[in-house]
Amino acid sequence: MTALVWFRQDLRITDNQALLQACSNHQHVIAVVCSWPEQWQQHDWAPIKADLYERQANHLGQALAAKGIQLHHIELDTYAGTPKALHQFCQKHNVEALYANRDYPLDEVRRDRAVNAWLEEHEIECHWFDSNVLLEPGSVTPKTAGYYKKFTPFFKSWLALLAHRGLTQPGRIVSRSECEFTPIQIRYDKRDASSWAASEDAIKQRLRRFTDEQVQDYARARDLPALDATSRLSPFFELGVISPVTVARMLQQQSPDFPHGLNQGAHTWLSELAWREFYLHLMYAVPRLSMGKAFLEYTDAYPWRANDSDFKRWCEGNTGFPIVDAGMRQLKAEGWMHNRVRMIVANFLVKDLRLDWRLGERHFMQNLIDGSFAANNGGWQWSASTGTDAAPYFRVFNPTRQSEKVDPEGRYIRKWVSALKDVPNKYIHEPHHYLRARGSEQNSDTKYPQPMVDHSQARDDFIATFKGLKK
Incomplete structure (x- = not known):
């Protein structure tokens, strides 16, 4: 029987728990990426972001094919058709289990709950992971319950829990026989993003250069726009081409007491990862933020x-x-x-x-x-x-x-x-x-x-x- 890895905002092989667990538990693994042009339009996806998504999905497809995992593409209009479409795909390919990393905004949470319910009703197991964050929503909470409404106490607790849990170690995906990959084309009004697109390996090299050569000056230089002093990796965090776990592991090499003991620049950059997670945790806890409403x-x-x-x-x-x-x-x-x-x-x-x-x-x-x-x-x-x-x-x-x-x-x-x-x-x-x-x-x-x-x-x-x- 076959396992299906459903890629979304996690277009990578490294530090991808959904992919790793599927490959560890099943002899045969295939993958799928979906596009929802009408839904993306409703969510105001930028044409340049859609083009980068297509380019990175194709980089991923080539990398997966080299490991014997075929990446398929399903195009739908909106999230509403996703449960039925995935079920039909699973039936066609004799899939017994679905593996995916969670998304946290309200529409995506509702989509995934519907997919989970539909597939499990048809006896297809669903396995969900949180490898797009260092600490999943709901894990960093005040002693009084609820959720943090201020970043500083959130960051303090986030660091403490990260120190307690430690970082997952990178797993190894055993390569199978190479397979064919058909390039993906997404139907969307796209704007050329080729100046940004790169393979996962090239992006990891850029990350390594930044953490080795620039991060120590980040706190001082990050507010000066005339300088090339930021990582410019944000598009790849957004599409999940790099995982925050990968980043944290590189920073860990700079301090034996990680996440504590970093120099000021590295600590400040780590706090930016925490800000990213703070807003994800908040959006997950407060659905009105996904509805165009103010928090206050x-x-x-x-x-x-x-x-x-x-x-x-x-x-x-x-x-x-x-x-x-x-x-x-x-x-x-x-x-x-x-x-x-x-x-x-x-x-x-x-x-x-x-x-x-x-x-x-x-x-x-x-x-x-x-x-x-x-x-x-x-x-x-x-x-x-x-x-x-x-x-x-x-x-x-x-x-x-x-x-x-x-x-x-x-x-x-x-x-x-x-x-x-x-x-x-x-x-x-x-x-x-x-x-x-x-x-x-x-x-x-x-x-x-x-x-x-x-x-x-x-x-x-x-x-x-x-x-x-x-x-």
């Missing part, structure tokens, strides 16, 4: 402005605030944005423009190659002061001061805003007087827009409105 329920009544023109200027990077415009233009060009700049542009949308955070959340998901539903939602609600452990409503980023802090020489700004490429450092963060004096604002080739809001007034308006909402 009273903030759903906030009177957000409706202004399509202002939103369009933000999307296109024409706000008149250089750091905001640089970030939005990077997103448009690359399908990716430096994390610190994500915080700045998000804060500007919700607190300077007073536009609904859900507009920004959706725009990011529709454009980001690493768009993670849980992390993106958590980040936007943090910026909007509507989420758990969010920035206080009275904390409003000044985009000019932020620009001076994170891009002091304007290197990032000049890279993405061509109209400012010749502006001296002294004026780069507030270039309008300089441009006006040189007559540049009259030249259509170098014209740069005036600031679309007065930040001080916008800040006061947001705080006053939010303060009234709290009362």
Whole structure:
């Protein structure tokens, strides 16, 4: 009889418990990956993310075929048809057991419960694993029960439990006779992601270089977008091409007391893995977060402005605030944005423009190659002061001061805003007087827009409105 490994957001061989257990318990193993174009559209999957998914699925298919495991592709419209389709596939291939790693957002949880019920009703065993996280949702909880609503106590407990449990050791998958692999084609409006795509081995090499050569400077340099100081591995975490267990094992080599005893840079990067899991745990515990609702329920009544023109200027990077415009233009060009700049542009949308955070959340998901539903939602609600452990409503980023802090020489700004490429450092963060004096604002080739809001007034308006909402 045959075991079926159902790949989803775990397009890898290494540290994949579903695959390892299937190969350990069954002589014959096959695999399947599904695509749901209509569902992905509803979930605002970016075209560049869909293209990367297809490319990584094909890398996976080739790697599996070399081990004698054939990867099949099932295309459906939505999750609703998944239980029946998988059952029919299992019948066709004499499958006796399904193996998969869990997903945690609400729609995916409901899909998997339906699949489990349907298959077990037809006497096909289902085995579920959590190898896309270091610690599964529900495992890191306060002594009073429930779930953590603040990151700092979550992180402290997360570290303690990780130290107690330790890390799983990598298992070995015994190769069988090689088999054929038919390339997968996904029916979706895709945008070329070839500058990101790589084999699992190449991505692990990139991870190794980062942990060996760069991570020690991560705490100091991570907030400077002009530097190539972050791992840029986030798209591969999102698609599960690398496992957090693989990452943790590399960091463990730097400290015998892991997860404690790391240098500041490595500890800070480990905390980023914990932030990822914090938002996944939270989304699993609070279903309303998957429904477009704020964590702080009273903030759903906030009177957000409706202004399509202002939103369009933000999307296109024409706000008149250089750091905001640089970030939005990077997103448009690359399908990716430096994390610190994500915080700045998000804060500007919700607190300077007073536009609904859900507009920004959706725009990011529709454009980001690493768009993670849980992390993106958590980040936007943090910026909007509507989420758990969010920035206080009275904390409003000044985009000019932020620009001076994170891009002091304007290197990032000049890279993405061509109209400012010749502006001296002294004026780069507030270039309008300089441009006006040189007559540049009259030249259509170098014209740069005036600031679309007065930040001080916008800040006061947001705080006053939010303060009234709290009362």
